[in-house]
Amino acid sequence: MDLGLKKADAHATCEAEGLALASSGQNESPLREIVAAQARRKTDWIIVPMASLMFLFCFIDRANIGNARLADFESNLGLQGNDFNSVNSIFYISYILFEIPAVILCKKMGPAWFLPLITVLFGLVSIASGWVQNYPQLAGTRFALGIAECGLMPGLSYYLSRWYTRAELTFRLSIYISMAAVSGAIGGLLASGILKIQHFGNFGASSWRTIFVLEGIVTVAIGLAALAVLPDRPETAYFLTSTEKHVVVGRIMAERPHAGGAIDKMSTKKLWRGVANPVTIATAIIFMLESVTVNGLGFFAPTIVKTIFPDKTVIQQQLLTVPPYVVGTASVITVCWFSWHFKTRQIFIIIFVTPVMAGYLIFLVTLNSVARYIATFLIASSAFTLGALCHGQAAANVNSDSARSMAIAVTMFFGNIGSLISTWAFQSWDGPEYHIGNGLNFATSSAIVIIGSLVLFFMRWDNRRRDRMNVEEEFVDLSDEEIQNLEWKHPSFRWRP
Template identity: 50%
Template sequence: MADEKAMSGNHENLKLALEDATQYAGHGQAATDQYGRALFEFDRKAESRLRWKMDLYLLPTVAVIYLFCFIDRANIGNAKLAGFDTDLNLKGYDYNHVLSVFYISYIIFEIPCNLCCKWMGPGWFLPLSTLLFGVTSVATAFVDTIHQASGVRFVLGIFEAGMLPGIAYYLSRWYRRSELAFRLALYIVMAPLAGAFGGLLASAILTLDRFGSLHNWRMIFAIEGIVTIGLALISFLTLTDRPETARWLSQEEKDLAIARLKSERIGTTEVLDKIDTTKLLRGIFSPVTLATSFIFLLNNITVQGLAFFAPTIVRTIYPDAGVVQQQLHTVPPYAVGAFFTVLFPFLSWRWDRRMTFFIAGPPLMMTGYIMFLASTDAHVRYGATFLIASGAFAFGALCNAHVSNNVVSDTARSAAIGTNVMFGNIGGLISTWSFLEFDAPDYHIGNGLNLATSSMCLILSALLWAWMNWDNKKRDAKDIDQELAGLSQTQIQDLDWRNPAFKWRP
């Protein structure tokens, strides 16, 4: 145990804390005892300086590339307002079919892409994925039929499948469990900001007469895709794969970064393990992973529904406004949603709680959908979109942090995050059929569905929270020494969340 005075923060004790970090950062050396208690404490000032440095070097790049990931996915909603469906002669449910194709590949490739991210390393995988979906976005500008549009959307789903879980997994290589949700929020907030910024950008692009030989909605896909390609090329230079390879960290800071993570992972002797089937299955089939993933599925019906249909909903509320004005009306609800996307995970970091905010978000969404169903007044329904966005968008950060925090090994974490996002994208697929043309302008089916899913989010979150507390009490009663007797270090590590000393973190 490090000297308790190491927390005082003077130079001598800071050096002691870093020397301890060096000892416990080494391969084959655990940083916890068999009961899950950290073997020493870190100097808080040293941790704070390291955290600020990681924030500065890591978060801007992943935030911007995720912004354009979401824009390149959701700009089809803005393109629809500018004549995408008319020029491609889409009728009936054709637009919904085009949206659905994206999610088929997105769901299928979710877990494989996240395992590829672990195998290749996020520092290469994320920039390469960004480059490829940027090229695909440009290709969308040249489609002329529903079949061509469906083809490029399917390919876009493949290249974007690894982005949300890949970035979440990438940041879990750097941050403590209590810190992770807020850092995830700082890039996931780009989803609602993409709705706001995407509307502004689409409005600005549509004021142009032409872009080369392209007109109208084709300019949106081409210009935004080219920007994405440029960002991908930059990110090849700016993304650092893991603490050990960070040229902007001193050796002492690298050791501290590694030891911090080890000190929270019971029985772990190395932060980055090799892909292991047992740990892979532990991550996928953890009860917390499965329950959280289903909650994320329900929530994502709302999040992706807003992304694809907010411009259409706004058009029904303000039918007499011009196209550019309709685009601009989609911006304020997303801006408010972005605020709550950061606020909830920030409080989660400070209180080291996530389930509290699983409970806080759904009532906002439920109130918004009740307003949609109960009123036909334009101002009331527009106000409802603010409440819905406020409650919905924070779940991306909270759910990914929750599944990451409730497994131990790096392999299990990669699989758990991939599973969570895969389930979420099943919700996205459902969302493409939640607002149907025959149900316009009031969309009773879509709003009723979302009221039901947000209500289920609240109920399931309360049940999951109760179960985690109940199971933790059962674990407290176990004889850890007896349970682990005769097991090798490798066998103990393979237990992951089944280790009797492991505690769920609500």
């Protein structure tokens, strides 16, 4: 037989197998596995890098106020007392209020339109921040920034869950979420470099205003690039062949046999199932506790470094914030790679919060500058890891696309409550020891170990209970639509630790 005909027959067979996989749920054939790997590589090189860039500058635009603080930001705007804390709180108030509506809009509008457009929007708000003259104007731009950014992180996690299986997803989430750690490093380097610019526009020499404007311009450019590059779903991906599209969709549907399609029609019942899910709620609480640490580190790392190295110049202090974030970036990717290959997340959540506990314990017991600087490495090495694991856990333990979007949104909603708390964790009058902030973070990280262990016990116990259930008896008098709407209550559903 002609080689070309053999290849055509192979592709035709693989398309049929990809479609059949959605209903069969059988183990993948070697040929289908090869096609799936090809599609995964393409997605890894196109979707994930763009998602990572958008989130990188989202976090930079959010946290650059911490870098500006080291360059006469507060004195120029007449900020006093707790004004710095309050403007950061204002950001999270709008973020919390608009987040769930933003995620619903993301699903309705389509992630490929929604995510790039809000990236352009928060870039423009960052640019506008360079011209604020007083506290009310600063508060207004921070409120607007919260509205613009609130849909990005949950939207990106939801978007990536359209492309990857549960086991594959956490590692890809780790790559984009690790940008929060990268932003700490790059943000410090960018700020130190920008502050060397003698004049930009009508700003004076070494002005903190230039930080907001230049970083905002880059963000707008990234949003416009994403608008051109990102497809909405595997079925419309320009970089996948017809065979690869079928296999990608088939693999995702095989994990969710009762979901009503890879991209289902939104319904209130499915959205509610995503919320009223015990693992979603527990994971959301863990993410809330973790967010206190991550955002506290992001906003106050420059301040912490300043108290440790008070004799360094401003630029040297900016540069000293970089190394812990480099360690954090490597850690989150490494841990989530192991999570992918072991196909579990919960045990990693429990284990890798312990360095955070150790770091804040060091802050509580000593003022030694070397010990405290080492503590920032311990905290950064694990704090960012939990974000990717929590998002992966929320996405893995629901069934339909609608429930998944809401589970991620609820996880982020709770996370931003933690972020709001973090803005008040480190009070100026409590330095340089910061007993309140460090004690709070030690308590939250300790609570994660307890809650995470209880959730792991529940999932294993409930899976054993479901194994004893008679599936046919549970479906008596239920229509197909009602069976689809059961979501995690479906007898064949199993929790995935």
